[in-house]
Amino acid sequence: MTTEEDKLMAKRGKRYEEISQKVDKTKIYTPEEALEVVFDTKSAKFVETVELAVKLGVDPRHADQQVRGTVILPHGTGKNVRVLAITSGENIQKALDAGADYAGDDEYIAKIGQGWFEFDIVIATPDMMPKLGRLGRVLGTKGLMPNPKSGTVTTDIAKTVEEFKKGKVAFKVDKLGSIHLPLGKVNFTKEAIEENFKTALKQIINLKPAAAKGQYLRTVAISLTMGPGIKIDPLLAGTFVTK
Known part of the structure; x- marks a missing residue:
């Protein structure tokens, strides 16, 4: 189903051009400057998401250079995440x-196999993974297949559900070596937003593969859903998260 956000994204036009003028496309901002400017790029009629985009110096084609993990954002994402728990017995009520x-x-x-996808994340206990494996192609293409590395396969279903409802985010480097994460509204x-930014970027840095060579943070940028990207100096971003 097309959302209000999707419709607005297709109609950037004049409003987007006006907002873009508030961002100097030739400038590499400090993290502090970027976190100030991003709030000046509000344009939509809905509450936009602040998004983080990071380009990493890794080659995702190699297994030892994959970057995948989770992070618990201190202030959550501002989104009501619909959680589906695939489990059995007393764990269902938990x-x-x-x-x-x-x-x-x-x-x-069975419902998923029939095309039901009214959820944002699937969390499963290990005993259910053999059955879910049959849906690997369906769930995998949508990035919904539970995986231990993303924290979505767990023996503690209650704790994991609670964490994801409160703002835990799973992420994975894409084929271009980039990671995209929501930082809140x-x-x-x-x-x-600053605290969420620091927490998310610090976790990405902590997951640097030993096989990655050269500069790890190649580019860092933040933006609103409907706004232009604001480039941040990657070296300054690395030191900013440790402050």
């Missing part, structure tokens, strides 16, 4: 009590 929107076993596996305070 997942629901922890905040899962849906929890069950064969019933939900534009109606967050600047302090909250």
